[in-house]
Amino acid sequence: MREARTLGDVADLVRSKNAGPFWVTFDIFFATDADYERVAAPGILERRSIADLYRVPPDDVRIFHLPSLRAIKISFPRPVTQGSFTDRDIHAGQQYIPLGQLPVQ
Amino acid sequence: MSRDARDVSVIFPTGMLGGGFPDETIERGIELGADAIAVDGGSTDSGPYYLGTGTAKTTDAAVEHDLHVLLTAAREADIPLIVTSCGTAGTNAGVDWVAGMVDAIAREEHLRFTLSTIFSEQHADAITAALAAGAVKPLPPAGPVDAQVLRSCEHIVGLMGFEPIADALAGGADVVLAGRATDTASVAALALPRGLPPGPTWHAAKTVECGGLCTTNPQSGGVLVDIDDAGFTVRPLDPNSACTPTSVAAHMLYENADPFRMREPSGTLDTSQAEYRAVDDKTVRVEGSRFEPAVQHTIKLEGSAIAGYETIALVGIRDPNILAQIDTWIEILDEILTDRVRALLGLDRAEYETQLTAYGHNAVLGGLDPDTATPREVGVLFKARARDQGTATAIAKIANPLLLHLPLRLETHLPSFAFATSPPEIERGAAYEFVLNHTIDVASPVELFRTETTKISHA
Numbered sequence: 282m283r284e285a286r287t288l289g290d291v292a293d294l295v296r297s298k299n300a301g302p303f304w305v306t307f308d309i310f311f312a313t314d315a316d317y318e319r320v321a322a323p324g325i326l327e328r329r330s331i332a333d334l335y336r337v338p339p340d341d342v343r344i345f346h347l348p349s350l351r352a353i354k355i356s357f358p359r360p361v362t363q364g365s366f367t368d369r370d371i372h373a374g375q376q377y378i379p380l381g382q383l384p385v386q
Numbered sequence: 387m388s389r390d391a392r393d394v395s396v397i398f399p400t401g402m403l404g405g406g407f408p409d410e411t412i413e414r415g416i417e418l419g420a421d422a423i424a425v426d427g428g429s430t431d432s433g434p435y436y437l438g439t440g441t442a443k444t445t446d447a448a449v450e451h452d453l454h455v456l457l458t459a460a461r462e463a464d465i466p467l468i469v470t471s472c473g474t475a476g477t478n479a480g481v482d483w484v485a486g487m488v489d490a491i492a493r494e495e496h497l498r499f500t501l502s503t504i505f506s507e508q509h510a511d512a513i514t515a516a517l518a519a520g521a522v523k524p525l526p527p528a529g530p531v532d533a534q535v536l537r538s539c540e541h542i543v544g545l546m547g548f549e550p551i552a553d554a555l556a557g558g559a560d561v562v563l564a565g566r567a568t569d570t571a572s573v574a575a576l577a578l579p580r581g582l583p584p585g586p587t588w589h590a591a592k593t594v595e596c597g598g599l600c601t602t603n604p605q606s607g608g609v610l611v612d613i614d615d616a617g618f619t620v621r622p623l624d625p626n627s628a629c630t631p632t633s634v635a636a637h638m639l640y641e642n643a644d645p646f647r648m649r650e651p652s653g654t655l656d657t658s659q660a661e662y663r664a665v666d667d668k669t670v671r672v673e674g675s676r677f678e679p680a681v682q683h684t685i686k687l688e689g690s691a692i693a694g695y696e697t698i699a700l701v702g703i704r705d706p707n708i709l710a711q712i713d714t715w716i717e718i719l720d721e722i723l724t725d726r727v728r729a730l731l732g733l734d735r736a737e738y739e740t741q742l743t744a745y746g747h748n749a750v751l752g753g754l755d756p757d758t759a760t761p762r763e764v765g766v767l768f769k770a771r772a773r774d775q776g777t778a779t780a781i782a783k784i785a786n787p788l789l790l791h792l793p794l795r796l797e798t799h800l801p802s803f804a805f806a807t808s809p810p811e812i813e814r815g816a817a818y819e820f821v822l823n824h825t826i827d828v829a830s831p832v833e834l835f836r837t838e839t840t841k842i843s844h845a
Contacts, residue, residue, distance in 0.1 A: 300643040302430050302820045303527060308639045335754060341527070345645050350635050356643040358527035364433035365819050366693070366739050366771050371433050375750045382756045 288326075289381030291316050297377035302363035305373040306356040307380055317351040325385055331355055334379050355380070390614060392580045395421050396573050397623065399608035401596035403427040403452050403469055403484075404444030411607035411623035412459045418610055423460050424572035425452070426595060427484065428471030430688060430820070431641070437475035438540045438690035438818030442483060444474065449484065454491050457561065461497050466555060468562045468572040475688075476566025477541050478507045484563050493844040499561055502554035502839045506543045506565030510536040513687065513826065521827040525686070528823035535821050539689035542822065546685070547651035549831035551575035557839060565835075566688065568650055569595035577613045588655040589675035590618035592648055593637055600637040603627040617673035619665060629670040631662035651686075651831060653679040682827050685834055689822035694739070694771040696814040697778040701789045702804035703764045709747075710760050711794055716742045719788050726784050731777070738772040738781055765806070775813055782811040 289295055293312040300306040309326075311317040320326060332339035337357050345354040361368045370376055397415035400407045403425045412423070428436075432443045442449070453469075460467035473480015481503050488501065514533045516522050524530055536542070543566035552575040554562045564571070570591030577587040590613045593600050597608040606624035620629050638657055639645045646658040660675045708715055720742060727733050743749035745765040768789055770781040789810065791800050828834060 298641050299431055300641050301823075302434070303525075303823050304643045306639075306641070306643050308636075310636070343643065347635075347639075347645060350632060350639075352636065352639065352645075354639055354645050362820055363430075364435070366769075366817070367741060369743065369750055369752055372431060376754075378751060379754050379756050 286384060286386060287381060288320065288383045288385050291320060291385055292381070295377045295381045297373050297375070297380070299359070299363055299373045300356060303359055304356055305359045305376055306354065307377055309353045309355075309380075311351040314351060317348065317353075320385055321346055321348070321353060326353060326355070326383075330383065331357070331380075334383060336360070392582060393612060393614040394577045394580055394582065395419055395610060395612045396576055396594070397423045397608060397610055398573070398594035398597055399423065399425055399456065399623070400452065401426070401599055402429070402444070404448035405597070406448065406452065407597070407607040408624065409455050412455055415608075415610045415623050416459060416463045420463070420465060420610060422466045422468065422576050423456050424468045424470070424576065425456065426470050426569055426572070428474040428476050428480070428566070430475075432474065434690040434818040434820045437477065437543065437688060437820075438692065438816070440473070440475065440477040440479040440541055442473040442480060446487070450487050450491070453484070453487050457488060457491050457497070458495055461499060461560070466560055466562065466576070468551060468564070468575065470551070470564045470567035470569070470572045472563050472565060475541070476506055476543050476564070478505050478565065481505055481563050481565050488561060488563065489842060492842045496844055498841075498843045498845050500558050500839060501561045501563070501842050502557065502559035502837055504546065504550045504554060504562065504564040505836045505838075506546050506567070506834070508542040508544050508687065508834060510539060510542060513542060516826050522687075522824050523827070525823045525825060531822060531824055535691070536689070538691040539821060540691060540818070542687060542689040544685040544687055544826065544834045545651070546835050547571055547831050548574035548578055550835040550837060552579045553832060554837055554839065555579070559839060570650065573611065582613050583615065584653070584677035585655070585675040586617045586672070587613055588648070588650060588677055589657055589660060589672060590620070592655065593618070593620055593634055593672070596637070596640065598622060598624070598627065599640060600634050601627045601629050602633050617671060617675070619669060619671050621669040628668040631664055631670055634670045634672065635660075635662045651683055653677055683829075683831050684825040685828055687822045687824050687826055688820065690818045691821045692816045693819040694773060694817050695775040695778045696769060696771045696817045697775070697782040698770075698812050698814055699768045699782055699785065699789060699810040700806040701766050701768070701810065702806060703766060704804065705801060706760075708794060708801070709762070709764060712744055712747050712761065712764055715792065715794055716744065716766070718794070719785075719792050722788055722792070723785050727781055730784060731780060733777070738770065738777065740781065740785070741769045743767045743769070771817055775815065779811055779813055786810060
């Protein structure tokens, strides 16, 4: 088997959704403690890397670790308010794709 | 588990009234001893249009179906039925819409009961006065609001907590139809007046607010939640589904920016110390949730304003030569359009907006898309927004020959692309935007809400 290289490969599920009209939130679930710990380790999902990926200010990014659920949650204010003229994804349900392609090695 | 007289057991049949559920799941919940049925009818999640227009996302037939099952079951068992955020946005029109259906069902089924309707629309003038008094505050990432923004709103609603609903139940209501409310207000209105502890109550209410979403099979129907002095227990109403500690705990992540803390009008739920344990292969027990009462009671406001009028058009492109340079084609089109709109309509860029999104290429993620491969086929959605419908359509008509024929190089033959409709211009009417993300300080949790109680008697 090829060694997994992206967050989407390592995680069981990566998803995104609005958290109200002004925030977007991402949930990452892992199947095993080893997978969770690999990604939760320092240096992989940092505010800086998320900010670069989504072109948002790093200070706006909130990251939560939930080891008992083997989950990591990331939230930041929507760069574009839900339903405004340039909003491309009304429910923000497809915004997880760049996150899923983040390298984790 | 033995039941204390104060314990409360609530059916939450679906994530949204009109979303549907197997009828037998309601019978099962009542057989299991439910004390009430609660369901939510709305959300902001479908966008600002519904609050702006005061119309519902769901169709009459779907809401009537769900209401018919729930109302007849609740009346037969003589337990309360609570619907919150009626009509998607919880406007007064939304409450009236659901109340009309309830009355029609009562007539058809010869029902008698006490109905309370609770209205949560706010007048811009009253909020402006509160703003002047310093009682209106922004939530992150919003900035301050001004009177002009408040006056621009087509509708403003306040999100009620449990208190107006609890008052209606205490006043003898059998059926409560509430305007905009927090997703958790209905379950809390059933539990807190019995003296049940707020930590488990609010956590239970949050867990079930999307119906079966806290189960292993979200499509299967709703859940039954039992709240007691020490915690809560939740199980699915469909015997083929299950609640597991993971499915229940994971629901605190869903559509929440913070997975541990959730603000209610009267305080903050803290689930960081909650423990989730399997009672059997379908039932989960949760204990340890805490609630921190707020010093100041706050009501969250939602407002939607008209931001212009829109006309759209969809054109399909299959030509590989164009698709190889689709971003360039869009840039050229946008430049020519800007010049022609200025020349023909005398409008500068600041007076209107256009957007060209290439479905099949990067419409969903734009510049964030990590995949830059050449697409096989693209649908370019053209969108124009202007101060009135006529101007938006005029801009779209100026774009029409470009969308149909724009070549990449002038020396080539004139291509024609694939419009999806004739005429290609589709008028979308008014476009709305959410313009409030603010709270208002209140002295009383019920002062912004108005309740009407009537006897329905169609015996």
